[in-house]
Amino acid sequence: MQLFHHIGSYLMLLATILRRPQNAKIYRQKIIVEMDNLGLQSLGIVAIISVFMGAVVTIQTAFNTDHPLLPIYAVGFATRQSIILEFSPTIISLILAGKVGSRIASEIGTMRVTEQIDALEVMGINSSGYLILPKIVASMIVNPMLVIISIFLGVFGGWLATYVTGVIPLSHFTYGILFEFSQYDVFYAMIKTVVFAFLIASISGYFGYITRGGALEVGHSSTKAVVFSSIYIIFFNLILTQILLV
């Protein structure tokens, strides 16, 4: 029952969030600020994780596909496909759900318990739209950029691992990376990323917005935001994969 209550409240909140902005100029400015807060400030962690995961995927693939029937370049091919199809859009989104989701929920939750949201309401401002919509739009713009960077850095990590460890010849790895490249795979990754960005920002915004109480409840909201965002990312990953790849 609690789940249905939350789904209903979430959909009702979305309806108010998506009302026409009261002052488009201020919303635009907020979107730029949020792109910096939610996107650029996540660039470091995305870069580090992508390079290392790319390297690990390459080494793991190389050691586990040591079979005479498999061409050596399959390591590069498998690395590229894993990174584009799954690692960058899904794993990076899960990491962003942790980093950005908790930030959004705690920021809005703190505004709720310190009456800042009430202050917005009394001024006649659509508080949910003003606080959550710019975060959703910013995430949907900046997360695909982060994922594109992650894809490049992941592949670079694999290339670097190959160069440093020499698990396979570098020329074979490069050939595998370029082998039968399909633009649709990138399109698929971008669709997933945009949907996940919407889920992260809106679910985290929802849990922040419904916070009642004090510091303890802000912590609870932050945790719920991360947990539910992650669950919905995994769930929608399955649905989107079924729809887009099958």
Next chain:
Amino acid sequence: MIQIKDLRKSFEELQVLKGVDTTFEKGKTSLIIGQSGSGKTVFMKCLVGLLEPDEGDIFYDDMNFTAMSVRQRTRVRKKMGMLFQGSALFDSLTVEENVIFPLEMFNKNMTKKEKLERAHFCLDRVNILNANHLYPAEISGGMKKRVAIARAIANSPDYLFCDEPNSGLDPQTAIVIDKLISEITKEFNITTVVNTHDMNSVMEIGDHVVFLYKGDLWWEGSSEEILTSQNKEVEDFVYASELMLKLKSQ
């Protein structure tokens, strides 16, 4: 002017407001007093629309606020200013940006320079000097309250609501805030409603006092009349402190 007719609000089985009728006049500071749990905060939240009353009507200059659509309410709310108990300044904005914020949101015809001038006028009016570029975390509690007042009056409101404006302040600063609220009310001819349980505020600025007791409007009158109300619950509240008892005996 704000008229309240038979206002009722319950939370499940708990009846918090049991039919409140009163009127708050323009240009006067009306105080809502009562013990903790008497329904003051719920009453004020109903007035500003943060809570929906179960029954009753609230009229802002003869316009029924409770029967309005969201869009109509937004129009009335643009004429409201509110000072919250914890000031509720926006953490991410500087003092100056906090005051400009309501102007930015709704005054598309004002130039940037005009908005800045208005913000400086409001900040000067509440005696905030040289703090325009500080963040709320960098200023004292008393200053926060004054900035919150400046923000509340930035859009030239017709109605000003203050929820426990003195809470957490030293007595001297509390008097400064009280006087500021009273002066602004008269200067700009605003309908001001203040939620408080501070008897100093009642005596200093109360043009009209409403005493709530267990969700009922138990007594109302002027700040002079409250000292001789002949009402047991009111007297228990007013003379709860030794100081007031001494004043009474003198």
